[in-house]
Amino acid sequence: MTGMTPEYHTLVVLVENKPGVLARVSGLFARRGFNIHSLAVAPTDDERISRITIVADTASAPLEQIVKQLYKLINVVKINELAPADSVERELLLATVKAPPHARSQVLELVGIFGGQVLNVGAAELMVSLDGDPAKLDDFEELLRPMGIVAIQRTGRAALPKLERTPIPGTPNLRAAG
Amino acid sequence: MSERINGGQALIRALERQGVEVMFGLPGGAILPVYDPLIDSTIRHILVRHEQGAGHMAEGYAHATGRPGVAMVTSGPAATNIVTPLCDAYMDSIPMVCITGQVPTAAIGTDAFQECDTVGITRSVTKHNELITEAQDIPMAVRQAFYLATSGRPGPVLIDIPKDIVDPQNPRSAMEWYWPNDDEVAASLPGYKPTTKGHPLKIREAAELILRSHRPVIYAGGGILKARAAEALRELAELCDIHVVTTLMARGAFPDDHPLCLGMPGMHGNYTAVTSMQESDLLIALGSRFDDRITGRVPTFAPHAKIIHVDIDPAELGKVRRPDVPIVGDCRLVIEQLVSVLREMGGSEAQPDRSPWKSQISGWQERFPLTYAQVEPGAGHVKPQHVIERLRALTPPDTIVASGVGQHQMWASQYWKFNHPYTWVNSGGLGTMGFAVPAAIGAKVGRPDRMVWAVDGDGCFQMTAQELVTAATERIPVKIAILNNAYLGMVRQWQEMFYDERYSEVYLSPDLPDYVKWAEAMGCVAMRVEDSDDIEPTIEKANQINDRPVVVEFRTDSREKVFPMVAAGKSNDDIMVDPVQAAELEREKARRARS
Numbered sequence: 001m002t003g004m005t006p007e008y009h010t011l012v013v014l015v016e017n018k019p020g021v022l023a024r025v026s027g028l029f030a031r032r033g034f035n036i037h038s039l040a041v042a043p044t045d046d047e048r049i050s051r052i053t054i055v056a057d058t059a060s061a062p063l064e065q066i067v068k069q070l071y072k073l074i075n076v077v078k079i080n081e082l083a084p085a086d087s088v089e090r091e092l093l094l095a096t097v098k099a100p101p102h103a104r105s106q107v108l109e110l111v112g113i114f115g116g117q118v119l120n121v122g123a124a125e126l127m128v129s130l131d132g133d134p135a136k137l138d139d140f141e142e143l144l145r146p147m148g149i150v151a152i153q154r155t156g157r158a159a160l161p162k163l164e165r166t167p168i169p170g171t172p173n174l175r176a177a178g
Numbered sequence: 179m180s181e182r183i184n185g186g187q188a189l190i191r192a193l194e195r196q197g198v199e200v201m202f203g204l205p206g207g208a209i210l211p212v213y214d215p216l217i218d219s220t221i222r223h224i225l226v227r228h229e230q231g232a233g234h235m236a237e238g239y240a241h242a243t244g245r246p247g248v249a250m251v252t253s254g255p256a257a258t259n260i261v262t263p264l265c266d267a268y269m270d271s272i273p274m275v276c277i278t279g280q281v282p283t284a285a286i287g288t289d290a291f292q293e294c295d296t297v298g299i300t301r302s303v304t305k306h307n308e309l310i311t312e313a314q315d316i317p318m319a320v321r322q323a324f325y326l327a328t329s330g331r332p333g334p335v336l337i338d339i340p341k342d343i344v345d346p347q348n349p350r351s352a353m354e355w356y357w358p359n360d361d362e363v364a365a366s367l368p369g370y371k372p373t374t375k376g377h378p379l380k381i382r383e384a385a386e387l388i389l390r391s392h393r394p395v396i397y398a399g400g401g402i403l404k405a406r407a408a409e410a411l412r413e414l415a416e417l418c419d420i421h422v423v424t425t426l427m428a429r430g431a432f433p434d435d436h437p438l439c440l441g442m443p444g445m446h447g448n449y450t451a452v453t454s455m456q457e458s459d460l461l462i463a464l465g466s467r468f469d470d471r472i473t474g475r476v477p478t479f480a481p482h483a484k485i486i487h488v489d490i491d492p493a494e495l496g497k498v499r500r501p502d503v504p505i506v507g508d509c510r511l512v513i514e515q516l517v518s519v520l521r522e523m524g525g526s527e528a529q530p531d532r533s534p535w536k537s538q539i540s541g542w543q544e545r546f547p548l549t550y551a552q553v554e555p556g557a558g559h560v561k562p563q564h565v566i567e568r569l570r571a572l573t574p575p576d577t578i579v580a581s582g583v584g585q586h587q588m589w590a591s592q593y594w595k596f597n598h599p600y601t602w603v604n605s606g607g608l609g610t611m612g613f614a615v616p617a618a619i620g621a622k623v624g625r626p627d628r629m630v631w632a633v634d635g636d637g638c639f640q641m642t643a644q645e646l647v648t649a650a651t652e653r654i655p656v657k658i659a660i661l662n663n664a665y666l667g668m669v670r671q672w673q674e675m676f677y678d679e680r681y682s683e684v685y686l687s688p689d690l691p692d693y694v695k696w697a698e699a700m701g702c703v704a705m706r707v708e709d710s711d712d713i714e715p716t717i718e719k720a721n722q723i724n725d726r727p728v729v730v731e732f733r734t735d736s737r738e739k740v741f742p743m744v745a746a747g748k749s750n751d752d753i754m755v756d757p758v759q760a761a762e763l764e765r766e767k768a769r770r771a772r773s
Contacts, residue, residue, distance in 0.1 A: 015369075016368065016369065019309075020297065020298075020301075020309075023298070023301065024301060027301055027302060031302050062496075064496060065493065065496070065497060068492050068493035068495075069493050071369075071492070071493075072491070072493055073369070074305070074306040074326060074367060074369055074370050075369055076369045077368050077369040078369075
């Protein structure tokens with residue numbers, strides 16, 4: 001919703017691995033007026049199940065209502081709510097940055113400081129990558145911007161609960177699959 | 179052991195195994211192969227004139243019988259025509275299974291003739307839908323559809339069937355017949371486990387709140403009917419001597435002639451039902467969902483009330499109003515649990531004296547009954563409320579009444595006395611004009627032993643009247659009362675009250691179409707009533723006709739408005755009553771301001 005400061009919460013939604021399930025989930029967010037900040041989908045080690053990691057804006061709707069509505073989808077099997085403090089989150093950023101010979105060292109220095117990688121080198125551009133905590137990616141993106149970003153892509157975050165948490169019953173494969 | 183048949187045969191056989199006795203539909207290209215084995219089936223198929231009619235008939239059937247209604251139509255435009263009934267059934271939690279044809283699997287996504295993305299289009303208006311791509315999956319898909327439609331919070335489920343998997347000419351339709359058992363069905367839906375029994379701790383908390391309350395009101399919703407909980411509700415209300423309001427979706431769930439019944443609350447609810455909720459200290463919401471038509475402006479709704487909210491859908495708890503005691507479960511099971519705990523705790527013996535509250539309620543009932551200006555005999559025109567009252571008086575007690583949407587619907591709900599569950603068939607959540615005629619037909623098919631009347635408006639009637647051809651052909655003797663006020667009446671009422679009497683595009687004409695000629699052309703007996711004195715004899719004549727549909731057109735007073743009314747977005751405290759009660763309302767407000 002406009003005018004509200006977003007608050008983000010990560011939901012790990014285990015769904016049946018069937019055609020159209022992602023559309024059901026994203027369609028639900030759209031029609032109920034819930035905002036999605038980022039979304040990542042991947043199969044799990046159990047081929048019948050896929051994992052959708054959604055970062056939802058809980059200022060747009062109460063988290064409880066989002067979770068209950070998701071559970072009403074027949075193909076949703078299990079939902080884990082990960083509060084930012086209780087989870088480890090990772091995201092990957094790919095960017096093509098302007099890097100003419102005279103400015104190239106600046107870009108390389110920044111990539112080095114952040115522990116990123118150079119993936120591809122062009123005559124006047126570099127393609128770089130960084131994976132890590134989403135906040136760290138935000139910083140990296142902010143510092144890259146003045147150098148001239150040609151293209152940028154972020155994957156949306158993947159998340160798992162922190163290990164000191166008591167394991168959640170009934171989801172042994174949550175930890176097994178990365 | 180196993181038998182090789184084709185997908186089309188499997189679909190019909192699965193429906194038979196599922197206990198389907200009747201289905202409503204209209205064939206077309208993609209669904210043709212399924213209509214062939216239908217010829218040899220025990221299932222009665224009712225051929226509609228428009229697919230929307232099939233959907234509403236299936237809903238009417240489900241309303242009246244509690245069994246899932248089944249509709250079957252072809253792909254593309256047929257599927258889009260049935261979207262409205264699906265949405266209607268979704269909003270009102272009506273168990274319904276819809277089967278749509280689809281272009282052959284190889285043609286999906288090519289913009290083939292009569293192709294549309296049915297599953298995509300209906301995703302947000304069904305409880306679940308599925309595109310079946312293998313003939314072998316058909317029996318399981320049918321089992322799942324009926325299980326999902328009828329369990330938990332009921333709703334519509336759609337199965338989309340591509341032509342190649344049901345067409346005997348196509349090798350892809352070959353399959354081995356099997357019939358999955360209950361366990362296999364449950365195992366195939368790992369994410370679906372509706373909670374039916376209430377949590378004992380919450381039941382106890384609810385019982386304690388009830389026994390401590392001074393001004394409790396039971397707010398009964400459509401969930402009571404879905405859960406077959408009318409008997410249980412009565413037991414609870416009588417055990418603790420608690421008044422009951424029945425929402426538009428719950429009319430008949432508690433008898434109107436019961437001393438504890440307060441009737442319908444909400445935007446056009448009666449004064450006592452609305453005000454008792456506002457003044458209550460405990461609302462016991464059973465299968466109701468705090469719809470905006472009930473609550474008015476939410477922050478001012480029942481401001482002093484604690485809330486016990488029972489619903490089988492966890493997402494309803496806290497969606498609009500945070501309950502003090504949330505209970506997820508089937509209404510009947512939860513009420514039974516609650517009754518047994520309340521008995522243990524002493525029942526009504528353990529309650530505070532509620533006589534001040536009861537006398538307050540009876541005072542409201544005396545001062546603010548439903549009312550309208552009566553017509554002098556021979557005055558030459560007809561009051562719509564009077565028609566409903568006479569209709570009620572002249573029909574058997576268990577008559578089923580269906581309605582469209584608008585003023586006539588509100589008058590029917592207000593002035594019809596409902597003393598039996600499953601006698602009221604209407605479109606509550608979606609507010610679908612044109613619902614009445616096909617829904618009444620569906621109800622009559624489901625309950626041929628009952629008299630079925632539809633109370634319809636002239637605007638609504640014009641939207642789906644063609645289904646009377648279906649009724650005449652199939653000898654389904656429904657009776658339709660058109661309250662013809664020559665206007666889109668409810669819109670007219672809003673324009674009169676809130677748009678300075680600027681009437682924009684609401685006039686329909688009283689005699690174009692000629693409803694009598696039209697009804698006769700469709701094979702109905704048709705009559706017209708223009709004078710109050712003719713109301714009773716005409717209704718009696720209509721009641722005698724049992725071999726074909728009857729349409730009675732009542733020319734009603736177009737200035738008549740529905741009262742009471744809480745304007746949209748206003749607080750229930752700002753309820754407007756019939757003008758003859760306005761002075762009394764001012765005195766009541768002054769009295770309440772003093773206390």
